[in-house]
Amino acid sequence: MLLISCPNCGSRDETEFHYGGQAHVAYPENPNELNDREWAEFLFYRDNTKGAFAERWLHSTGCRQWFNMLRDTVTYEIQAVYPMGAPRPAAFPPAAPESGTASLAADSTTTGTAAPSTAATSIAASASSASTTAPEGATK
């Protein structure tokens, strides 16, 4: 469980808060000029960052105020808590290289080339066999 430091109330359990999604998603200046694809991207497309990620949080059972938080999505480390409207602070440079190299090394070992390549070939093999049988069945 996270211990979140509300800017108004201090440190509280994560259960008192609600996650509000990605922070700093700017509302379009003129939404009427957007096509459907651009509007859908504004509404539904969000970053899926591995590492420091700026997100909105609501202290729903406390002061009921929104605030922004910079949190590492890998380590859950809360790097900064700052008010709505404030610019995103820079991520911690000192902690990132140490944990970054460790996590990169772990990723390279856990997601080695053997497992994904065999999965990709099995998917490709099944897809190619399915694609060869499907047209024949469709034409007959």
Ligand SMILES: [Zn+2]
């Ligand atoms: Zn609060």
